[in-house]
Amino acid sequence: MVDARGPVDATAVFGGLAEIAEQLSTGDGGLPALQRTVDVTVDATGAAGAAFVEYGHDSGRVVAAAGALDWSLGRPVDLIHPTLRGLLQYGSRVREFPVDLLGTVGGEHLRGRGLHRFVAAEVTAGKTAVGVLVGGYRDTEGTAGAGERAALAFLAGLVGLQYSLGRGLPIHEGGPVLDPVGEPFALLDADHLVRTWNPAAALLTARSPEAAIGEPWPFPLPLTSGGSVAGAEIVEHQMACGTWIQIRAATVPGSADIAVSFRARADQPSDGRDLFIALTGHELRTPITVIRGYADTLVEHWESLDEGSRREAVYVVGQRARELSRLVDRLLNAVGDEATPGDASALLPFDLIDTLTTAVDDLSPEQRRTLAVSLPQSLPKALGERATLATILTEFVTNAGKYSLNWVQADLTAGADEQSVWFRIADRGIGIRPEHVERAFERFWQLETGDQRTRGGVGLGLYLVRRIVERQHGWVSLRPRQGGGTVAEVRLPRADADALGEA
Template identity: 45%
Template sequence: MPEGTDYAALIAGHDRVIKMINAGESGLPVLTQLLRLVQPAIGAASLAWVEFAPTGGRVIAATGAAEGTVGRPLPAADPATVCLLSGPPLRGVRVDRIPGTLADELARRGLRRMIVARAEIGGLTVGSLHALYPDGDPDDTSQHAVLGYVASCIAHMYGDQTGLPVHGDGPVVAALADGLAVVDREHHVRLWNPAAAQVTGRPAGEALNRPLPFPLPPPGQVLDHRLPDGRWLRLTSGELPGPGALRVVTFRDITDQQRRDHERDLFVAVTSHELRTPVTVIKGYADTLTDHWESLSDDDRRQAARIIGQRANELARLVDRLLTAATEDRPGGEPAAPFDLAEALRVAVGDLPADVRHRIVLDLPADLPKALGDRHSLATVLTELSTNAGKYSLPGTPIEVSATAKEGMVSFRVADRGIGIRPEHVERAFDRFWQGESGDRRRYPGAGLGLYLVRQIVEQQNGWVSLRPRVGGGTVAEVRLPRG
C-alpha cells in the first residue's frame, strides 16, 4: 500500500481514460477502467460502483477483492441500502456497522472498512462509489478527496447518458421511485430521499430531524393516508435490524388509484340502482301478460306491451350511456362538417320520447347560419338536454328550444320552467355520476350521466355547453358550436 495517495499514478491512469473516451468508448468499459486506475492510487483493496434504479441498487463494476460482487442486487428496502444512502455524501464506514448480510460477505473477503462517495445530479442519487480496505490505518483525507472527485466524474458520465445507466432506459433516476424515510424511536426523520420530497412537496431541509408528517403504520402493515391537500399516500413500514430502533417507511402517491377505485364503486352502485327500476317494470308487465293473458282485454294487453316497449327503450338508452361513460376516451365520431343546425334540431325533436316531444316549443330563425360539427351526435345532445328539462319540470309545461348566432358561433338553448338549478351547481352538474340529491331523499331518477356525455360530445366538436338559472324560474342549457 502506498504511503498516502499516489497522484502520479492517478494522473497517468486518468490520461488513459481520456484516450478511451476520445476513441469513442463509453459506459461500463470506461467506468471499469476508471475504478482500476483509482484503486492502487488510493491504496484500496478494491473499488465497487453501485448503480441505483427505482427498484434499488446493483453492483455493476468492481475491482480487486470485490470483483465477485458484480451483479449483486441491493434491494430498496434492504437495511444495507438504507444505511449506505444515509448520512453525508462522503464518509467512512466500518463494515461491521452495516446491517444485514452485506457486512458478512465483505468480512469474508478480509474487508473491514470503506469510504463511501454518493454520486448525485440535481439532488438525485445515481449511484455510490465504495473504496474497501482491510484493517489498517484510519482513512487518509486525500483518499476521501480523490474518491469524492471520482464520484462526481462518474455522475457527469450519467448526466451525459453516454452508455449509462446500464439498467433502465430513461433519464437519470433517484435511488428510489417511492418516497423513503428512516425514523428513530421518537418518529423523527433521519433520512428523507429525493422521491419523498417530490411526493410530499416537503424538501429534506424541512423534514430531517422533525416528526414524520403522517402516521407511522405498524411494521409489515399498509396504511392509506389522506394529506391535507386531498392527495392520498400508501404507507408501509418495517424495522431496521441492529441498534437504534430505526424504522424505514416507504410511501407513494395513490391519488389516481383512489379516484379510479371510487369511480368504479360509484359506477357499480349507480348501475345497479338505475337498472333495477326498468327491469322490474318490464318483468312485472311481462309476468302479467304471461299469467293473465286470457283475462286481459285487448286494451290492457296493448297498454302492457306499450309500457314494456317504453321501458325497454329507456333501458337501452341507459345501458348505452353507462357503457359510453365507462370509457375515459370516447371515440371521436364523424369528422366535423358544416350542417344546417335548424333542420337538424327539427329532425332531432321528432325522435324524442313522446312525453317530451309534445312539450317542445321551437323558435328557430330562418336565416340561422350553418354549424360546424357532427350532425348525427346532435340528436343525442338534444335528447339528453330535453329529457333532463322534462324530468325537472311539471308535466305539460313547455320546453323551449331556440337558436341564435353571434361572434363566430352558432348556439341553441333548451329552457324549462322547472325547479331550476343553484348557481353553485352549474358546473358540478356536468361531473360524471353527480346528482343534485343523494340517498333515499332523491326525488328524481337518473344515473347522473346525461350532462356529462353532452359536454364530452360538444367539446369534441370545439364547442362548449353551459347551464344557468332561467329568469322567472327553471333552467337554461346552452350549446355553442363553431360556424360552418
C-alpha cells in the first residue's frame, strides 16, 4: 500500500493553528474556530475534503465542512449505526475505511462525488464522545500514513479541547456535552461473548462492565435465518425491569467481531405542549380576527364603501386567509410523525426551475418585489415532492423579510452537481450568528426572546422545512453570508444520480 499523502503547506497549517489559538485565547471559539479547524485538517492531512460531525441524541449532523466535503454542510449522518460505531471504537483511535462500508446509499453517493476512502477520529471532551472528524480522499489504493494519522489525531484533540471550553459548543442545544450518557454500545466476539461494554450500556442495563465482559450477550440479536448478523434490522426486547430496548448489530469490517448499538425505545414526546398551545393560540387568533373584522365591514357597509375600499378589504381577507392556511398546514405537520425519510419509491422526478418559478408567482406582491430571481434555463431533474417546494420557498422568503430592515433584497439562485440539485435564498438582513445556524431548526426556537414579540411567529417554520426536506432524502442548511445576511440552502437528490454513479 502507498502513502497518498502529498506535500503539506506548513505555512497554511501553522497559520491556521495560530488563528485558532488566538480565537480561543481571546475567549471566542464556537463554530468559527471549529470551522477553521476543519479547514486546517485539509491542509494538514492532504485530504480532498474534511468535515466534523457532531453527535446528537438520534444521529449526527455535519456542522463544519471544507474542500470536497463542503456540500455536506447540514447533512444528517447515522453515526449511531453499529457499523460506524464499531469502526470508531474498535482498535486504534484513528480509523481508515472505504466508503463502501457506509452502506449502499452512502457509499454510492460519495463515490459519485469522487471520494473513495475516509480517515476518521472520534472526538472526546473529557470522557464524553462529542463527534467525529473525518478526511476524505479521492484515490482508491492509498492508505493513511503516520503523518496523516498523527495530524488527524492532533486536530481531533484540538476539537475536543474546544468542546471542553464550552464556548458556543455544542452546536445543537441538548447536544452531546449536555447528554453525557452517550449511546449504549457493546462489542462481541464471534461466539457472542461481550468484549466491550461502555458506561452508557452499564447505565441502561444496570450491569457493570465487570459483570458483562466475558459473559454471553444477554439480549437477542437481529440475525438472518442462516445465523449471520442482519445489519439492516432492528429487534426490540423487554428487559426484566420492564424497559423496552431497540437493538442493532453489524459485523466489524476486517474482523469476526460484532458491534451492537442499543437504546431505550422512545415514548411519544409530550414536551412543549403548553408552549405549543400558547404560541399557536396567539398566532391563529391574529389572522382570524383580521379576517372577521374585514368580512363584517364588507357585509355591513358594502353600499357605503367605494370600489377602492372594497378591493382593499377583499385583498386583506385573501392575504390573511393564505397566511392562516399556511399556519394550519405548519401546525398539522408539526404534530405529525413524518420526521423519518420517506419511501424512495414515493418520490418522483420534477423540474426544479419550473417549480421554483411557479412558487415565486404564488408569493405575495411585497415578497416578489424584494426577491431577485436568477435561475438557469434548465437543470437536471430533482427527486422529491414537487408540491412541498412552495412551502419551503415561502418560509425562506418570509424569514428573509422578517429579519431584514425594510424588506431588503434577497437573491434566489439554483444549480446542480453530480449528486444533488440545490437552490438558495441569500439575504442582506440582520444575519445569523454561527452558533445559531443549527438551533434555528429546533421547534419553537426563534432568534431572540424579544423577536418573538416584535416579529411574531411560533418558531416552527425552519423546523418544518428540515422535516419536509429530510423526508425527501435531502438536507437543508443555514450559514452567515459574507458581507452580512444569511444564506439558506436546500439540496435534493438528482433523479439521475444513480445512473451517474454507475457511469
